[in-house]
Amino acid sequence: MKQLIASVLPLDMIRKILALCVVCLLASFLGFMVETIWIALRHGYIDNRGMHMPMLLGYGLANLVIFFLFGTPDHPKIYFFSEYATGDTARHFLYIAQVFVFMTVCESLVGNLIYHFCHV
Secondary structure (H helix, E strand, O other), rough: OOHHHHHHHHHHHHHHHHHHHHHHHHHHHHHOOOHHHHHHHHHHHOOOOOOOOOOOOOHHHHHHHHHHHHOOOOOOOOOOOHOOOOOOOHHHHHHHHHHHHHHHHHHHHHHHHHHHHHOO
């Protein structure tokens, strides 16, 4: 099996795919933990919200979307206002700001669509 996979994909590509899968799983788990702790602190009880595993795949997939769309702070793919970034700190701040705006807009759109179609 290992030889079959290695014959189809180069080893470097397999390592990159596995690293992205690990990031996705870690972000999914951390998203679940943060939401669970938030509900416990805010409402005083723990609720797994009908999930069978401690994972919220939306957080992991959001991290992958950010990576594929925006890249990383050191190697950005989409970079608005790049002429204002004169140093590493400014570049990182602008990267985080644009990802924050993008994710806020996406979360609002998805929430409104779910509310509109599912009335939840």
